[in-house]
Amino acid sequence: MTPARIPMRDLKREYNSIRSAIDDAIERVVERGWFILGEEVKRFEVEWAAYCGVSHAVGVGNGTDAIQLALRAAGIGPGDQVIVPALTSAFTALAVSMAGATPVFVDVDAERGTLDPEAFEAAIGPQTAAVVPVHLYGCPADMAAILKVARQHSLLVLEDAAQAHGARYQGKRVGGLGDAAAFSFYPSKNLGAFGDAGAVVTRDPALAQKVRLLRHGGQRQSGYHELLGTNSRLDEIQAAILRVKLAHLDRWNEQRRSLAARYRAGLGGCDGLVLPATPEGVEPVYYVYTIRTALRDGLRDYLAGTGVSTGIHYPLGVHRQEAYSHLGYEAGACPNAEKAASTTLSLAVFPQLSFGEIDHVVRLVRIFFAVR
Numbered sequence: 001m002t003p004a005r006i007p008m009r010d011l012k013r014e015y016n017s018i019r020s021a022i023d024d025a026i027e028r029v030v031e032r033g034w035f036i037l038g039e040e041v042k043r044f045e046v047e048w049a050a051y052c053g054v055s056h057a058v059g060v061g062n063g064t065d066a067i068q069l070a071l072r073a074a075g076i077g078p079g080d081q082v083i084v085p086a087l088t089s090a091f092t093a094l095a096v097s098m099a100g101a102t103p104v105f106v107d108v109d110a111e112r113g114t115l116d117p118e119a120f121e122a123a124i125g126p127q128t129a130a131v132v133p134v135h136l137y138g139c140p141a142d143m144a145a146i147l148k149v150a151r152q153h154s155l156l157v158l159e160d161a162a163q164a165h166g167a168r169y170q171g172k173r174v175g176g177l178g179d180a181a182a183f184s185f186y187p188s189k190n191l192g193a194f195g196d197a198g199a200v201v202t203r204d205p206a207l208a209q210k211v212r213l214l215r216h217g218g219q220r221q222s223g224y225h226e227l228l229g230t231n232s233r234l235d236e237i238q239a240a241i242l243r244v245k246l247a248h249l250d251r252w253n254e255q256r257r258s259l260a261a262r263y264r265a266g267l268g269g270c271d272g273l274v275l276p277a278t279p280e281g282v283e284p285v286y287y288v289y290t291i292r293t294a295l296r297d298g299l300r301d302y303l304a305g306t307g308v309s310t311g312i313h314y315p316l317g318v319h320r321q322e323a324y325s326h327l328g329y330e331a332g333a334c335p336n337a338e339k340a341a342s343t344t345l346s347l348a349v350f351p352q353l354s355f356g357e358i359d360h361v362v363r364l365v366r367i368f369f370a371v372r
């Protein structure tokens with residue numbers, strides 16, 4: 001049977017698969033009548049830290065704040081430069097700007113799409129204070145090379161793990177690879193809330209404590225504000241939902257990997273199409289299944305016409321965004337990121353998709369290339 005329509009995401013399918021547990025969790029919070037910084041957040045923080053293999057997790061309002069607050073907690077701000085890959089969600093860089101620091105955009109590796117360690121090293125200057133490698137599309141960045149350079153220059157390494165919950169690098173889960181990591185639990189992420197949510201994880205107790213203060217107005221004791229903090233708290237309902245979903249995360253990631261393998265088997269050898277790289281020592285979690293083709297726009301239109309939704313991650317390198325025009329990056333400054341921006345197309349890969357649906361997309365992509 002041919003599926004009528006294939007969405008990029010279908011969070012209703014996910015909800016239906018765990019409906020009663022989610023409903024019970026929400027009811028538990030509502031019955032308790034305690035909605036901000038309570039039992040659920042506390043427990044989720046312990047569970048999420050353990051999952052990531054670190055000692056501390058601090059729940060915050062969203063992934064952007066997780067990056068911003070981790071940088072601020074590490075003392076990074078005005079006058080500092082923070083190295084960011086040019087191919088990522090612009091929110092990675094916006095968080096750096098929100099902390100008062102200046103993002104320095106660096107090109108990505110042509111195949112992997114993550115921060116190029118050599119370009120990173122070349123961009124380090126006297127004001128560089130930190131680097132934010134992004135585990136793009138669920139594939140961990142080349143952390144061994146990045147950490148080596150960062151350690152030589154005493155830079156803070158803050159992983160942006162917003163797209164890579166549960167991914168492994170040389171056997172270790174992302175989140176525990178650098179000095180700290182930021183997660184987003186935006187609804188469509190591998191682990192997603194029913195609204196905005198995020199977390200900072202770290203092994204550093206002082207950094208965790210500082211994020212804890214900053215997220216809650218800088219208060220250690222209610223009514224006494226030690227720091228110029230903000231309001232960015234993970235709320236109880238979201239934490240309760242995340243606790244339910246966490247129990248399914250490994251199974252869902254496994255499902256994403258088998259759907260990705262199905263795409264690979266079906267699309268392999270298709271002329272004009274580049275499939276996602278699978279670097280050695282990496283266990284990716286396929287937040288999206290991102291292919292590359294010079295015929296990207298035509299393929300996207302063709303698929304849309306047949307009821308198959310796709311995404312573009314991302315249509316513009318962050319260094320070329322209007323919001324960063326004041327930094328003066330010219331076209332060609334980050335060629336791999338720019339090429340990716342005009343050739344990448346993300347296909348649906350959420351865990352509740354069936355092999356039949358993947359096969360349908362594969363058939364259509366093959367038809368598109370066969371008639372060219």
Ligand SMILES: Cc1ncc(COP(=O)(O)O)c(C=O)c1O
Pocket residue numbers: 062063064065088089091092134160162163183184185186196197198
């Ligand atoms: C790589 C990356 N970094 C940061 C963010 C920002 O997360 P949030 O939307 O939760 O603020 C996102 C998600 O949009 C992301 O994909």
